[in-house]
Amino acid sequence: MSEVTKPARGMRDFLPDDVRRRAYVIGVVAEVYERYGFEPLETPAVENIETLLGKYGEEGNRLIFKILKRGEHERTGEADLALRYDLTVPLARVVAEHRNRLPRFFKRYQIQPVWRADRPARGRFREFYQCDVDAIGSTSPVVEAEVCAAVSEVLERLGFDDFVIRLNHREVLRGLLEASGVPGALHDTALVAIDKLDKIGVDGVRAELAARGIDAGAAARTLDAFAKPSSPSNAYWLGTLESRVAGHAAGLQGLETLRAILSLSASTPAGPRLQIDPSLARGLSYYTGAIFEIAVPDLAGSLGGGGRYDGLVGMFSGEQVPACGFSLGLERILVVMGERGMFPASLPTTGADVLATIWNADTAGDTLALARLLRSGGLRVEVYPEADKLGKQMKYAASRGIPFAVIVGDDERAAGTVMVKDLRSGTQQPVPRNETAGWIRDRLAHAPTPTA
């Protein structure tokens, strides 16, 4: 009995209250995503290792959990499988595999865990859920507008009223870099440095750009492009950026796309949330167009992010298939909601509405029959399993926060009634047996529905 009882490092057990909060958020996310016409997809937790390697950059390769080959190969130390690292690469694989079974415009959502062997920290876990929406098959900025609207509506429905969606475009960034004198071959490495602006500040990025071989003048011009007045409007940035990327055709087209996304979003929930931020870079290498990231004042990281990645499906199928999506981080949303006390009071805090007590060992079968009656009346009923003294059973119900207890003693049995005790008020009263479920239901804070 020297067994370890902790979960694995960086992973968590979710006790009932945790699961109820998680299920509440997931339920809102799924419902909103479905309203937007996204359909559910699920992929295996485990992928062939070659599906994942080489898709996320060097850090990704290192942080992927790798699974040993089975049987006699176990001894060789060879890994042939790996745990899912995000939901986007599996989606690209699925699209390549099932293209002919999927609609021309495939809009899917996926809410599943991913695993990364990262160093655990506050709000950073080795198993965590992503809530992704992606639309496959169109290059139209309507897609960007729709995914931004969907995540905005999710966050508003959850009670967030102070988030912004930072918006940028990879080609605008490249145009800025080119205009600043950063050679094309150094764009990718420059983006990695710029991505850290929030974390390490202007001086930090300047040092990192230097370390990555970008000369001081080009670095200064790049950073100068991000300098801004207080509360710059989207119109300000569109004007400023247009003059800066003037000579860069793809950059100008990127600006056109940003303009279209803003215009299309005007009458959607994303309209008031979108804020152009020319320094937004996003870490992942597969983005090719518009990129987004959600910020709230009281969280250093983001609640989610996304963008357009028109090349990823082609890495599997050879056929270029345009794609764009947004991913919400469930754990971060839960952290902020917990700190701000945003969970609805109607979430159950206990597993039962009613404790069905046992009068004595001989009548336990009747307790089960009464429990059946109350359950078919829509109530969640826990049966006390042992013929303990009634006081002990009541104490148990109170300690569990169960609001009602039902007792059928000899008098109630003779009268065809049930004694219903309200443990919140301490009062009790007899109720005709067949009316008990409705009587209790009317007095519950939440509203259970009877089964058909």
Add this chain to the structure above:
Amino acid sequence: MSEVTKPARGMRDFLPDDVRRRAYVIGVVAEVYERYGFEPLETPAVENIETLLGKYGEEGNRLIFKILKRGEHERTGEADLALRYDLTVPLARVVAEHRNRLPRFFKRYQIQPVWRADRPARGRFREFYQCDVDAIGSTSPVVEAEVCAAVSEVLERLGFDDFVIRLNHREVLRGLLEASGVPGALHDTALVAIDKLDKIGVDGVRAELAARGIDAGAAARTLDAFAKPSSPSNAYWLGTLESRVAGHAAGLQGLETLRAILSLSASTPAGPRLQIDPSLARGLSYYTGAIFEIAVPDLAGSLGGGGRYDGLVGMFSGEQVPACGFSLGLERILVVMGERGMFPASLPTTGADVLATIWNADTAGDTLALARLLRSGGLRVEVYPEADKLGKQMKYAASRGIPFAVIVGDDERAAGTVMVKDLRSGTQQPVPRNETAGWIRDRLAHAPTPTA
């Protein structure tokens, strides 16, 4: 582009229709389990390897997926983590870890995937879901009655009307073995052979008992105890077994427990389902008391099984904590429901109720505004993302099985109406813009609800 696009061997991608069917079944299971007072628990997919090894017997150890240590240790081939093999061992670990945060009677349900490196076959996958209910903390047969009632109600709610719950008791089996002359040291190995009776028949088990060192006379007496008249009643078995295990105190107590379970279950959904079967053995080694298994005529394997395991938590905590549970196999349930056509017709077969078309590129923003209006009216709306010809957009809606399309042309815009096309009948009619959501909702087969 030589990428493999298949999922890993023995694992599956679930496209939208698959997910909807799975979510329907999981929803029914969770709702019924909650009515029975079980609370949700979730544990990580990954466990420390020592948590799992040695809990399932030799075959289990072999079939566990093992995860390589990270970083420089990756090269050593050492595994320190493993994928969850069932939901019972993680529950026992959680109970040992969180005992002081959990109620005295902890009733939890858990619906999550598990992974086994088994040889894939029809209905046997390497990633599959289990739907477990377990009650911790009581030795009362009320617990057995409750878990049997809960799974019976699940199956009835899903439309199963021909299942039986085979019921036996490990101590009755041991009593039979003892009475038949099988030495105590060979009981465990004999149970492994008896567990195969359904698969390999009486002659097969006789041969296997011999191979496991049990003498022919003892084997014959054991098998004779399983011989039965056609449709033996529970009363028949209780009588027969009582005389056979007469000298074995624990076996007689086991019979008492079976009698109590049957009596307590009389007025529960499990009542008419429970059938004593003295040859039921169950494969897993951790069972200590009553054992159950669900059979339907058209499936060779079982839909689920369970039993009492009073020693497992103690392997983690040192403290003996009684426990009993039942596990339903989601994939088997889905296979049978699919073959029998048991899914409700009301399950959506497409991701949208309405296609919002784009009249021309200039009015795409208005299409998004209309989509927002319809979504807040409770409809699932897909926006066609491109300004294609209207005929092409309609064809797309029809090919997707989307029942309605909405069009706002110049006339409708001027009149404040929306042209609603019913793609099932081919008819169309103008509807005032603000009444469109309700108008469509009234004509849908399923009943969406407007958001608050």
